[in-house]
Amino acid sequence: MSEEEPIFEDALFHQKRKHGKWRVVEAPVVEGPVADTHAHLQMMRDPSLSLARAAAVGVRFVETIVDPTDDGFRTFDELPTWLMGASRVLRNITSAGSAAGGAGTGTAAGAAGESAPGAATEAPAREPWLPLPAVRIAAGVHPHNAKEWTPEPAAALRERLHDRRVSAVGEIGLDYHYDLSPREVQREVFRAQIRLAKEAGLPVCLHMREAHDDGFAILAEEGFPEAGTLLHCFNLDVAEVARWVEAGCFIAFGGPVTFKKADEVREAARLVPVDRLLTETDAPYMTPEPLRGALCGPEHVVWTADKLCEVRGADTPEARAALLAQLYANATVLLDRAPTPWQRTGASV
């Protein structure tokens, strides 16, 4: 996508211009914490920097996606290191960011209102105290990789769901656009993972592409998981969103809701009940406007959150704060959940 994109060690947003030039774009000020309910942290070039950048603009929760057949379980081992690195980077980039009068200063005020005990015992801080995002894991075999579903990864996935950091099974579903696995196999593996999620008491995170009829039918047959169903990266219209909403699903909007021609997606976002609306990125993909052309990171979710405020008619700071608080609560109630009984009693990893 952008091999030539430099790694910017700051808390600013960089927009790609012509002739290899980049310019800084002012970040939207968000009046409260924001959640990225779908990012692939292990695909980031520097996961610590991504987490630090996210923290600097007000992102307080990230659900990161792990596919054992693709990524292995590296995220499980490396996440503590990424977070440790992120707190170090965060100190540097927030100094740099505020010196440049750049992004993050608006959100810092919001975050400071929630500072935890312990912040006050730090040495006199030159920067507002910014917490790192809480990071939880969704693990599952992507429909692209359904053909890799053999007893071995299936058993390994099952074992990993006992890890208390796992809060969803996903992304799972059907992708008939690329057809990288035979459709019959995709359906079978989707079904197997719905059953696994239900057994584990976890919600499912769905990837559906040009396969919504089959996907919906399978879920209806199996029964939607009680712990919740999240339809990720919604980029269709009101007619499609309606049945998922009726079935009680959460609908996550990412970059596509900001795209210029995506009026029908914005209309769908208007229709979703406010307590089932979620923000996400799908980083490193789906960079929102006005930053398309740059690699996406979890920090970009503030652009989507900002767009959702506009779409939902939240046009005063108070209305925005209320909507953002609701969106954040939706994400954390669904995904930053307490360990399931299955996790409390199951084998530890």
Ligand SMILES: [Zn+2]
């Ligand atoms: Zn996806």
Ligand SMILES: [Zn+2]
């Ligand atoms: Zn994804």
